[in-house]
Amino acid sequence: MNHKILIIGAGPAGLTAAWEAEKLGIKTLVLEGDKEVGGISRTVERNGWRFDIGGHRFFTKVDEVYKIWDEILGSDDFLLRPRMSRIYYKQKFYDYPLKASNALFNLGIFEAIRCVLSYFYVRIRPPKNQDNFENWVAARFGWRLYNIFFKTYTEKVWGVDATKIGSDWASQRIKNLSLMKAILNAFQINKSGEIITTLIDKFKYPKYGPGMMWETAYKKLLDKGHEIKLNKRIVEISKEDDHYLVTTKDGEQFKADNILSSMPLAHLPKTIKPSPSKEVLNSGENLKFRDFLSVALVINEEDAFPDNWIYIHEPGVKVGRVQNYGSWSPFMVKEGKTCLGLEYFVNIGDELWSMEDEKLIALATHELEKLSLIKKDSSLEGYVVRMPKAYPVYDLNYSKNIENIADWLSKEHKGIHPIGRNGMHRYNNQDHSMMTAVKSVRNIVLNEVNDIWKINVEEDYHEEISTGRSAPVQKD
Numbered sequence: 001m002n003h004k005i006l007i008i009g010a011g012p013a014g015l016t017a018a019w020e021a022e023k024l025g026i027k028t029l030v031l032e033g034d035k036e037v038g039g040i041s042r043t044v045e046r047n048g049w050r051f052d053i054g055g056h057r058f059f060t061k062v063d064e065v066y067k068i069w070d071e072i073l074g075s076d077d078f079l080l081r082p083r084m085s086r087i088y089y090k091q092k093f094y095d096y097p098l099k100a101s102n103a104l105f106n107l108g109i110f111e112a113i114r115c116v117l118s119y120f121y122v123r124i125r126p127p128k129n130q131d132n133f134e135n136w137v138a139a140r141f142g143w144r145l146y147n148i149f150f151k152t153y154t155e156k157v158w159g160v161d162a163t164k165i166g167s168d169w170a171s172q173r174i175k176n177l178s179l180m181k182a183i184l185n186a187f188q189i190n191k192s193g194e195i196i197t198t199l200i201d202k203f204k205y206p207k208y209g210p211g212m213m214w215e216t217a218y219k220k221l222l223d224k225g226h227e228i229k230l231n232k233r234i235v236e237i238s239k240e241d242d243h244y245l246v247t248t249k250d251g252e253q254f255k256a257d258n259i260l261s262s263m264p265l266a267h268l269p270k271t272i273k274p275s276p277s278k279e280v281l282n283s284g285e286n287l288k289f290r291d292f293l294s295v296a297l298v299i300n301e302e303d304a305f306p307d308n309w310i311y312i313h314e315p316g317v318k319v320g321r322v323q324n325y326g327s328w329s330p331f332m333v334k335e336g337k338t339c340l341g342l343e344y345f346v347n348i349g350d351e352l353w354s355m356e357d358e359k360l361i362a363l364a365t366h367e368l369e370k371l372s373l374i375k376k377d378s379s380l381e382g383y384v385v386r387m388p389k390a391y392p393v394y395d396l397n398y399s400k401n402i403e404n405i406a407d408w409l410s411k412e413h414k415g416i417h418p419i420g421r422n423g424m425h426r427y428n429n430q431d432h433s434m435m436t437a438v439k440s441v442r443n444i445v446l447n448e449v450n451d452i453w454k455i456n457v458e459e460d461y462h463e464e465i466s467t468g469r470s471a472p473v474q475k476d
């Protein structure tokens with residue numbers, strides 16, 4: 001049988017593609033390499049404790065995305081949750097998004113003055129080469145603020161010196177914000193003098209974690225007649241006369257006219273036959289990833305702290321962020337206890353990645369106690385989850401590598417449509433992944449001509465200032 005649409009991956013992008021195809025009257029075949037759906041947005045369950053691969057806010061400025069989430073999950077299961085997050089640095093908590101009064105108080109008057117002077121210094125003498133993250137941010141915030149709020153965390157996330165990270169990543173996350181604009185935002189005044197609405201004070205979240213959204217989508221799609229096969233890792237895609245032949249690791253083969261691929265873009269050059277030029281193959285090899293592991297600790301305390309998550313800018317510990325799943329949803333935890341998720345940014349094979357689970361749990365417990373985020377001996381049990389390829393790396397050459405692969409696909413493989421996060425090597429949230437899927441399906445079925453590579457690049461979010469990770473930032 002020749003499928004009109006075959007989808008690789010049952011994460012948010014793949015399942016949304018099937019959801020959109022259903023609306024347009026097409027039944028799809030979805031092939032997922034793992035034994036479960038949801039991709040990075042899954043919820044892991046261990047011994048009755050549920051936790052995310054990093055906390056997942058359901059937040060978007062794209063109404064269409066909210067519509068899809070609401071179609072999948074009824075309002076009883078899709079909670080509106082209060083948000084609180086802070087930065088921990090030198091034993092102090094800074095509100096996040098940053099607030100001028102709180103930052104000033106914590107930094108102390110002398111450090112605050114130094115920060116402002118350092119800002120004026122870069123206004124007069126901006127760093128010459130602003131192609132890298134460090135100089136780009138320092139030019140907009142001054143060196144002192146850069147060192148306090150950006151450097152440590154960014155280097156923890158990416159595992160390299162901030163001068164090796166492209167400025168694209170900063171500009172995507174921080175847009176045109178500068179210290180002056182941040183101060184105005186901190187007082188909640190935008191250009192037109194209006195108070196910024198507090199859209200970011202709340203967010204939607206499935207009662208039992210993000211996985212619930214995608215597990216529900218999976219079940220509903222099966223009910224509607226889509227085929228979704230798990231444990232089907234794609235290892236080869238070959239172009240036959242007028243269709244593609246897709247081969248899975250266990251040797252099964254499927255025919256399709258169009259393939260929506262959320263498998264890593266980096267893997268397409270070596271997966272598709274006939275093989276592309278050496279240059280395109282090299283581009284695939286040179287797209288890099290940062291991997292991730294989370295240690296979930298069950299804590300014998302009602303809530304440990306009120307935040308949903310805390311960014312750890314403290315240089316003396318390895319943990320980058322701590323999630324509090326009881327704050328995300330009370331349904332994620334059990335009476336009188338909470339579950340904290342310590343996030344470590346790693347590379348496959350490095351010391352932390354290879355460490356035995358027991359040692360990781362001991363390290364995580366020790367670090368939480370050192371940071372005084374939990375009382376001594378209140379950690380009861382722990383679980384480790386490793387997630388390869390959690391972050392597509394934006395190094396100095398990544399965009400050229402993407403361009404080479406995208407060019408080759410558009411010329412030689414018009415039936416293969418990259419969608420989603422790793423699928424397009426874009427450091428983006430679920431909403432972006434979903435929209436690339438929706439628009440690609442419309443391109444195929446309705447002959448629309450949406451440029452998938454332009455989606456979300458210009459979208460802005462009601463967030464004030466990002467120090468790195470997933471929180472998008474407000475455009476001025």
Ligand SMILES: Cc1cc2nc3c(=O)[nH]c(=O)nc-3n(C[C@H](O)[C@H](O)[C@H](O)COP(=O)(O)OP(=O)(O)OC[C@H]3O[C@@H](n4cnc5c(N)ncnc54)[C@H](O)[C@@H]3O)c2cc1C
Binds near residue numbers: 010011056235390
């Ligand atoms: C720590 C962290 C926190 C995050 N927080 C948020 C947040 O707060 N809000 C938010 O909206 N987003 C957040 N995100 C981003 C979100 O996880 C992703 O945007 C989203 O999961 C991407 O969906 P996707 O379908 O494109 O990719 P994925 O989720 O990666 O799914 C891809 C699927 O394809 C499968 N696959 C890969 N290769 C193959 C193959 N060869 N054959 C078959 N199947 C294959 C994978 O197994 C996977 O299931 C966060 C991400 C991380 C890492």
